[in-house]
Amino acid sequence: QVQLVESGGGLVQPGGSLRLSCAAPGFILDYYSINWFRQAPGKEREGVSCISSSVGSVGSTYYADSVKGRFTISRDNAKNTVYLQMDGLKPEDTAVYYCATDTLSNCRGSGWRAMEFWGKGTLVTVSS
Numbered sequence: 001q002v003q004l005v006e007s008g009g010g011l012v013q014p015g016g017s018l019r020l021s022c023a024a025p026g027f028i029l030d031y032y033s034i035n036w037f038r039q040a041p042g043k044e045r046e047g048v049s050c051i052s053s054s055v056g057s058v059g060s061t062y063y064a065d066s067v068k069g070r071f072t073i074s075r076d077n078a079k080n081t082v083y084l085q086m087d088g089l090k091p092e093d094t095a096v097y098y099c100a101t102d103t104l105s106n107c108r109g110s111g112w113r114a115m116e117f118w119g120k121g122t123l124v125t126v127s128s
Contacts, residue, residue, distance in 0.1 A: 002027045002117040004099050009122030012089055020084040020122060022099030030054055030075060033107045034082045035115065038095035038124075048097070049073040049084060050107035062107050067093075089126045096121040 004027075008020040022034060033052045039045040051073045052060045061073050070088040075081070082099060100115035102108070 002101075004101070004117055004119035006097060006099050006119040006122040009097060009124045011125045011127065013128050014090060014126055016089050016126070017085070017087045018089065018124060020086065020097055020099075020124075022082040022084075022119060023080060027080075029080050029082055029101075030077045031105065032101045032103050033105060034073075034075075035100045035102075035107070036073065036084045037098045037100055037112050037115075038093075039098070039121075040092075040095040043095075045098075045112045047109075047111065050109075051075060051082060052107045053105040055105065057105075060107065062109070086124070089124075091126045094124060094126050096123050 005023045012018055031053055035050045036048040037045050038048050048064050048067055050062045072085040074083050098119055098121045100118045102110055102114050103116050
């Protein structure tokens with residue numbers, strides 16, 4: 001059983017920054033594409049970003065239009081951790097953020113229903 005663990009959420013003012021982390025004890029994250037999803041109250045879960053495996057490839061990254069230019073996804077393979085750096089945060093970014101994987105090596109643009117393993121989420125609140 002793969003356990004993904006998110007951290008780094010919190011309360012931040014509009015225009016501020018947070019860095020979310022996704023770790024997986026005993027599971028080598030770099031073998032797989034890792035996705036970040038978010039779910040705001042009353043809304044459907046939506047994809048935010050994805051990073052492909054860097055094993056044998058360059059580890060391509062993808063972003064939803066709503067976060068492009070503000071969020072950056074990356075890996076630190078030495079720490080077996082995937083990060084989501086969030087800058088220029090807006091109130092509409094408020095949501096529970098989840099990392100997830102469908103255990104494929106490349107990002108496929110799959111929706112949340114295709115994911116096999118999930119973390120429990122970390123709450124991001126953007127408010128003044």
